[in-house]
Amino acid sequence: MFKNLGAMGDMAKMMKAAKEMQGKMAQLQEDMANMMVEGEAGAGLVKATANAKGKVTKLDIDPSIFNAEEKEVVEDLILAAITDAQTRAQERAKQEMNKLAEDMGLPAGMDLPL
Template sequence: MLKGLGGLGDMAKMMKAAQEMQGKMAQLQVDLANITVEGESGAGLVKATATAKGTLTGLDIDPSIFNSDDKEVVEDLILAAIKDAQEKALERTKEETRKLTEEMGLPAGMDLPV
């Protein structure tokens, strides 16, 4: 179709590939907002739920830990569960991004903006 126009055919292929990548990245953003992960602390006494984008969506606290003498322990458990959920969200984001780069034939370890 673009024979005789030099590198314009290659440029058209590159533009098409860039548009495809942009569409897949947009879909990945939607997917990450819908994937949930759960972090926990205190052997499951405190659980935090977050999206793979790291947005905290829920917190479940076992009532057995509520004791006014243990206020600092409870606060630490809550923070630990949230941190665990955020770490799992980051790992899931990396995993989903890695899958996308492999699917698109991009080099392993290529960091895509998410």
Template sequence: MFKGLGGLGGIGDMAKMMQAAKDMQSKMAELQEELARTVVIGEAGAGLVKARATAKGEVTGLDIDPSILVPSEKEVIEDLILAAIRDAQSRAVARSQQEMQRLMAEMGLPPDMKLPF
């Protein structure tokens, strides 16, 4: 009945593959939850503006040094805020990729393997 499956070797191997897929799915869900709880900080203007974000890239807060809150510097402040947010998002992507590679190594998968997550 399973001869057409080539080298899979039968039902036992199929069950192992299904269990491995479930394990991977479970670990990926745990990683996504961990990334949602992990906070990264982006900075601009030598730390005058900081943006907090989750490692999934969701911006959760800003910290602006009051010394730059001068109305004549409105455009500079806006640029610094955007730069801090971009830095936080960049750090979030880097952290997410780092954690994904760690998980893949733990599972014995090639670190450059692309998954649909």
């Protein structure tokens, strides 16, 4: 009479695990907004800070590079620092997602959506 209850119990466990994972993913998304990484260019003359979601939050430029004749060089350094920060942010986000997947017992290397 109750022989299908075992499968329903397994389904309930899966639903609970999915809801738990959804909560952890939401928390991680929130945490990533506060995780900061720094990218740099020109041996540290230009630095860009971004959160793990890739949003650039700060730009630091050494005043020694301000020279009207080198405007294009400065622009290139700024772009390079921002790109570096965003790349590091993506790497950090991937590391955090891999940790979450591992904590949840998911297979190694499983790509979770960011």
